[in-house]
Amino acid sequence: MTALQNVLTAMEITGVKVQNKKARALELLEKVGLTEVEAKRNVLQLSGGQQQRVAIARALSCNVDLLIADEPTGNLDGETAKEIIELFQELAHQENKCVIVVTHSQEVAKKSDRAVYLSKKKLVVNEINNS
Structure with missing residues (x-):
């Protein structure tokens, strides 16, 4: 699963109502310091710090x-x-x-x-x- 898919899955599971979920997920990943290229990488190929950033973006995607x-x-x-x-x-x-x-x-x-x-x-x- 890519970093982007990781965030999108969290949005789907929690029923987030956003017009363009992919754009919102990419925006959140960028906010936590990941590029679009990194967002399309498998999370297991990311560094520990990048994985932490994905987890933060995932939490933020649910508008907590x-x-x-x-x-x-x-x-x-x-x-x-x-x-x-x-x-x-x-x-x-x-x-x-x-x-x-x-x-x-x-x-x-x-x-x-x-x-x-x-x-x-x-x-x-x-x-x-x-x-």
Whole structure:
């Protein structure tokens, strides 16, 4: 299955009502940093970072307000991880999406607006000022 087919399948399953689903899927893949050529590649031929981007585009294709990502940068190189986190920040700040990221990475947590930690069986909430 190609990256494009992956996003189109999610749209079909969730009953997304869009005039031109293929154009919308390509737009979302481009938004997350994939070219049209990459969109037509089998997802198994894409890098880990590109596969993460396909997963994000797939979630966005369903027009969700809440995006939950479990260790989205865990298997990525530093530069790709940074790009994924910047994309999440853009989604949160510019498109008003709620993005929840589960991570063991202190660096990723520091990029958030709010971090919730489990410490000694209690939840600790830290407001982080990223201005």
